[in-house]
Amino acid sequence: MASEIIEKKIFFASSVYSAEAVDMAAFILEDKVDFVIERKDNGMEVTFNQFSENEPEIFANEVLNQQCRIDVSKVSSGLTKLIVSKALISAIGGGKRE
Amino acid sequence: MENKKKPEKFTLLFQHWKKYKNKILLTNDFGGNVEIPGEEFESICSKDCSLAVSDIPQELLDKGFAAEMIDPEKHSLSWVKRHCNVMMAPVLHIMVMTGRCNMQCVYCQAGSPGKQDKVLDMSLETAKKAVDFAFNTSSPVLNFEFQGGEPLLNWKVLADTVEYIREKEKKSARTVSISLISNFILMDEQKADFLLKNEITLCTSLDGPEYVHSKNRHSENDISYGTVRRWLKYFKERHDNQKGNSYRIFKPGAIVTVTKNSIGHAKEIVDEYVSAGLESIYLRPVSKIGYAGRNWNTIGITPAEYLDFYSEALKHIIELNKKGVTISEQACIIFCSKIFDAGNGGNYDVDSPCGAGTGQIAYNYDGSIYTCDEGRMLAMEGDDIFRIGSVDDPVEKVLTADAVRACKCASELNAQAMCSRCAYMPYCGTCPVFNYATQGSFAGDMANNMRCAVNRGQIDFILELLKEKDNEAILKKWITGSY
Incomplete structure (x- = not known):
């Protein structure tokens, strides 16, 4: 009996989703979801093979999560860099020793 | 601040807010929190950025929600107290x-x-x-x-x-x-x-x-x-x-x-x-x-x-x-x-x-x-x-190892998609190790994150408890007793 291959494609348009967001999601989920990414002119197409449950939706959710993070960091990155730099400089204490 | 003439118009800064039952909870990076009725919030938001003092609840002016009333020394100290691990x-x-x-x-x-x-x-x-x-x-x-x-x-x-x-x-x-x-x-x-x-x-x-x-x-x-x-x-x-x-x-x-x-x-x-x-x-x-x-x-x-x-x-x-x-x-x-x-x-x-x-x-x-x-x-x-x-x-x-830098960047809540606008951001934090172990990335996905759900639920409950003066006195005593 021939096995049935179930395939699902999701297209992430570059007008909304950056390649970085799709790549990050792929990195996070590569051990959990079976997929292939194809870069097209106007976005990224992700093909899911033999998926079970809602793996494509989980992938899409992670892309959305990453894109939101990228969008927020465009606004807040200056502030974040300031705070993180201060934390790291404080941690090394300016070289103070006993 | 005492010697300055009090402004006649104010610019309100709503950094974080949350609809809670029929009220709106407002918080800011100085830790200030105010609850106002939904209709009052909508009324304020429908006006121009610049509002007359009669249009604004006094509590908003007192707790750092108006740009003209921010005391840089007092409010920055408040931020530092809550984030003191940045300074040490x-x-x-x-x-x-x-x-x-x-x-x-x-x-x-x-x-x-x-x-x-x-x-x-x-x-x-x-x-x-x-x-x-x-x-x-x-x-x-x-x-x-x-x-x-x-x-x-x-x-x-x-x-x-x-x-x-x-x-x-x-x-x-x-x-x-x-x-x-x-x-x-x-x-x-x-x-x-x-x-x-x-x-x-x-x-x-x-x-x-x-x-x-x-x-x-x-x-x-x-x-x-x-x-x-x-x-x-x-x-x-x-x-x-x-x-x-x-x-x-x-x-x-x-x-x-x-x-x-x-x-x-x-x-x-x-x-x-x-x-x-x-x-x-x-x-x-x-x-x-x-x-x-x-x-x-x-x-x-x-x-x-x-x-x-x-x-x-x-x-x-x-x-x-x-x-x-x-x-x-x-x-x-x-x-x-x-x-x-x-x-x-x-x-x-x-x-x-x-x-x-x-x-x-x-x-x-x-x-x-x-x-x-x-x-x-x-x-x-x-x-x-x-x-x-x-x-x-x-x-x-x-x-200053890579993992330290990555943890810092991932847990700085201004850079987190959900946290940056969350009403509880001034009081909360995320754990990159937990996020990585359970969700695969240092920053995690707060919409599905167990610790986020727990923290939000705990703060919800504590803020509800604080509405009763007796409870507030007890919780304040715990802080004085501990620190």
């Missing part, structure tokens, strides 16, 4: 004396392999190097926390290390405190005397009455519960009768790990702490890291289950306080410290950015250094992504 070098130095343990707890994140293999013990040479490393950091305050596995299994090295720390302390200008986390099974009078004379704070795990504790914490012949109760009583009596001592004895403490076995027993667990003479309880939910993750089907709880448990426990604790019983809850103290502008509650993972690698570091028994104890536990499961160096490395190299 590591204070907490966790010394993992051994990977061995003489118990098999159902959630043990240490993944302790049993008591036989001494290759998992920290050598005295490594321990001294770790102490030297800690003294080479620049914080004027150092807190050494001995744990494991079960640290008493490596008693000789532990005792020698304590003496080494106290020697170094005498030659330094640092304020040094030492604590020990132990299951007490190997405790005896001789060890107890040594620990007390060296002013070590003792802490253990007590998960509740015997029928809850023993389900979570398995020991040979089931002696754990009786042992813990016996030694808590001993240390409390030593504390209460210490007059005339040349050394200070601190009250012993204990923590709870809430698992499926705890559900339905919230009041009994609190009552157990009261009967053991303990004045503080820390109701931590089990974390899906390491061994606990493998055992999750048996012991795991959902955020909703935990929050039901927590609210029942906290209500009971408040009622006990109203009857004159001294008992506080540590997670509540952490959040209330931030809400009442009293500091950051002394916790490194409910902070933005978290204290991984900067507020605390963990020294494993083999001399490896990790961002925090959770990062070390993940390494014991085979993933050392949070390893930042070793006791042989220079301080600057370790404290």
